[in-house]
Amino acid sequence: MTDLLLENENARKLIKTLGLPIPVPEKLARARGPYEERPLDDKTVLVCGTGSLHGVLAQILTKAGANPWVIGASDAVLEPYIGPGEAWARTPRRVEPGDAPEGERVDAIVFDGTGLESPSDLRQLYDFMHPWIRRINRSGRVVVIGRPAADAKKPARAATRAGLEGFTRSLAKEVGANGTTANSVFVEEGAEARLGPVLRFLLSPRSAFISCQPFHVTNVAKGEDAPETHVLGGKVALVTGAARGIGEATAELLAAEGAHVVCLDRPADDGPCSKVAQRIGGSVLLVDITDTDAPMRISKELKERFGGVDVVVHNAGVTRDKTLGRMQPDAWDMAVDINLGAVIRITDRLLEDAVLRPGGRIICLSSVSGIAGNRGQTNYSASKAGVVGFVEALASKVAKHGITVNAIAPGFIETRLTNAMPVAIREVARRMSAVGQGGKPEDVGQAITFLATPGSVGVTGETVRVCGGALVGA
């Protein structure tokens, strides 16, 4: 069933006209077409904070097409923005601290919190953002940047850094009503050069359904300069479960970035899988991933037909829901084997055979159920939490080859599965997210595509929730 509050204009108007106490969700702005040179073209981005990243931010934002407004008491704050502003004709504008001028609005706020030392410094968050937080345009963005708490030598400093995450998570719930998301980014010292692609993604409509999410940007995985457009040109990508839903949306997005997509699904799904492959100019690989010889066959096919693979998306998955007391053993086995066992077996084989090339990307599908738990999904949650542990552990092992390993944890996404839910539960699940609605398969696909790009090299071992900042989920 479609979301009435989102898709039905009459319903939306009626509720607004009658002033019913039903919050009408904002239609999220979404990206159209492949990665562009200027994802933030002509957007106004308010930059604030006393950190050391303003030079980096100035370059990232102006090159991406944004007009930087900088909060500060004197023109000295504009200094890092002058040169980049001239290069891309994005002249910075200084904004006085304190009240926002009447009628002025911004599209995004970026807070540089890398300079925060003690808990009292957290007050900056309030001081800079309080006047502007209700002046963010629809489908706006808030990004709070800090240093990783774990890297701090003093406990007080670690506490301060950790505070940024809590602030952002709560803020996300407050700004979601107009489609705005809030996320935090923790940049390791020396990994600043890897911030660009992450910010371009988080500030753009490509991250429409990601909110409340912390990102860590590190130097763990090796990597080189990354393209900004046609980001997967010349790459080979394997997508399991590509016949429909999230897999299909992902295959389309990867292909749009120039990847040759190998669409994998069960032999029974030959029809829909071939249709997808044909539409995007990809190839078909029909394998049941639970077969004993599946890892060997996939590895061999990828090696022989494509010379290897650069991106592996483990999307295939099943639910076999029952409370533990009522669950049959085969339901347990099936969910855990497809969702976790096969993922590990195939990954291991591709790494062993060196079929996954250096600079490769592994993206596994987890779930917010695996993080937060869900009644009737003990088997499913075990497998999906297992995925989180898997990517964390594997990431450091393959980093020296420039390979990153991440998981995506979708929240409520409008698919076949969720359409089959009872109406009441579905309606509650939709409205629980900070943006008051369910996501679309393409939202998950966009997150996967980002993690597949060379530019995402700073992000590894992470689990990225695509849940619109849902109530459930850490």
Added chain:
Amino acid sequence: MAKKKNGWGKKQRAVIVSGVRTPFVKAFGKFLKLDSIDLADIAVKSLLERTDLSHDEIDSIVWGGVILPSLAPNIAREVALDLRLPASVEGMTCTRACASGLQAVTLAAAAIERGEADVVIAGGSDSTSNAPLNLPQKVVHALAPLAFGKAATPADYLGVLSQMMPITEILPKMPKIAERTTGEVMGESAESMARRNEISRAAQDHFAERSHHRAAAAIASGRFDEEVTPVEAPGGWVYADNIVRGDTTFEKLSKLRPVFAKDGTVTAGNASPLTDGAAAVLLMSEEKARALGYKPLAAFRSWAYVGVDPADQLLIGPAIAIPKALDRAGMTLEDMSFVDMHEAFAAQVLSVTKALASKGFAEMRLGKSEAVGEIEEDTFNIYGGSLSIGHPFGATGARMVTTMANELARTGKETALIGICAAGGLGAAAVLEAVH
């Protein structure tokens, strides 16, 4: 034919021997009855007369144009046939928006340098007055079955009529200089560049005033006499450019209303006008020129053509092309005796000069540690430019080459830089050097 051809692939230097143009005239005015080919005929004919060149020596004509006559788009060949040049004088016509004239000239230079030809006439022309008004595709498609199909019944006519509503969709559209990909009219692009580069209305009007004053002074002093030919148009003789306003002032320009945005800064006074005109340049191999007794005016040291995203800053191209051409010439902006930049809009010229003077631009866009440089006012567009002289799209590049080549020969100075912006986000630049 007594001509002895050079061998294919022989390396030789191409030199500019002479150049001439028609007066540049406001569109829908005195040249109304002369189309792009007529204007080209006049310029080439005058060039041949002034140089007293034997027609047998000519290898080819390369012509640039933007609004090409749809029934005879290869203007170059039409000129050769109209002027009854030997049938062997082959011709090609190129288009690179407002850089078409320069494109034609550099194509000619390249052909000579490769030993493909020894004597080439290059140039460009445009007649905005004769831009065809196209029927919308909708009308063409609706009428085609009646015009080209089987015998039509009254019902068919009715059917066609019903496809023609609403009436506004079938009226011929006025041509406008709009980007195909973005739909943005060029004046709007200039407006956005002015805003983004913080080019004030006053700065634009001051620049326009200077352009008019300098062009007027050049005309009054007779400086253009050697490169402008009088034209006998159907309504009478035209002797000089008629767009330039020597008596304009900053105050007068300041009173004009912005055209492209309500609170904008681009006006009819600081934008180049729609213009009719043609310009032709004679190029030869240096050996051939000397053998025929001509004194070369100048030669090309380098050129560069670049593209930028038209959805970003449409007309910033010269800021990328100029350093590229300078690098290829092994020279710096400081080395240039003269700089001649096409003035599509004052806002565009000032945006480009601002970018060239910016260290940040050099670092991030050009990978250089220092700014390209500042252009000194007394060497920059010394005889005005497209704002005051006018801008027949295809002719402008050839006009600039002629004026700069003459200036090098006249003053004994060494180098001149040419910069042109063009629709589609294109940029062009060339470095001319003196020939001793």
